[in-house]
Amino acid sequence: MTLYSDLADIELWNCFLSGDKKAMEYIYSLYYKPLLAYGMKLLPDYELVRDCVQDMFVKLYITRKNLSSTPHINSYLIRALRNRLYDEMSVHVDKMTIDDLPFDFAVEDFFLTHFQESDDDLLQRKKLQIAIEKLSARQREIVYLRFIRELDYNEIGDFLGINYQSAKNLISRTLVKLRQYYMEGN
Incomplete structure (x- = not known):
C-alpha cells in the first residue's frame, strides 16, 4: 500500500481506471470510513448508508472504463455517494431534488x-x-x-x-x- 500512498490523486485514480485491483483496495481503505461518516450526515440510517457506500464502489469498479480522470478523488467520491444516496431516497420520496437532501x-x-x-x-x-x-x-x-x-x-x-x-x-x-x-x- 505504501506504493499507492506516494501517488498523486490523479495517478492513483488512473491506476484504478486501468483495472489495478490493489489501487481500488487502497482507495476503498482510505475513503470508506470518511464516506460512511459523510453519508450519515445526509441520511442517519447506518445500514442503508453502508450499503450505498459499498454499492457505489462496486458500480465504480464495474463502470471504471467509462469514468473520467479526476485530480480530486475525495470530492469525486463524495459526489458519487451523494448521488447514490439521492437515488436511494428519491425512490421513497416524490419530487425530491438532490439539493433537498438534509x-x-x-x-x-x-x-x-x-x-x-x-x-x-x-x-x-x-x-x-x-x-x-x-x-x-x-x-x-x-x-x-x-x-x-x-x-x-x-x-x-x-x-x-x-x-x-x-x-x-x-x-x-x-x-x-x-x-x-x-x-x-x-
Whole structure:
C-alpha cells in the first residue's frame, strides 16, 4: 500500500481506471470510513448508508472504463455517494431534488477535529450549534466539507460543479451568515 500512498490523486485514480485491483483496495481503505461518516450526515440510517457506500464502489469498479480522470478523488467520491444516496431516497420520496437532501452535523464534529476538550467552551459550542442549525442544509454541507473534511476550494468547486472563485465566494458568504447567526446568540 505504501506504493499507492506516494501517488498523486490523479495517478492513483488512473491506476484504478486501468483495472489495478490493489489501487481500488487502497482507495476503498482510505475513503470508506470518511464516506460512511459523510453519508450519515445526509441520511442517519447506518445500514442503508453502508450499503450505498459499498454499492457505489462496486458500480465504480464495474463502470471504471467509462469514468473520467479526476485530480480530486475525495470530492469525486463524495459526489458519487451523494448521488447514490439521492437515488436511494428519491425512490421513497416524490419530487425530491438532490439539493433537498438534509444535512446535519453536530458542532462536536468540528471541536473533536480541531480543539481540545474544555469545560469553558461548552457555551461557545452550544451557540455555534444553534448558529449552524440556522444555516440551510447546503450551507451546513459546505461548512462540513471545508472544515471537517478539509476539502480545498478546488475540490469543493469540483463537488458543486462550480469554479474555484465561486466556491471561495460561497464559503465566504456562508461564514458571514454563520458569524451573523452566532452573534445573534449573544
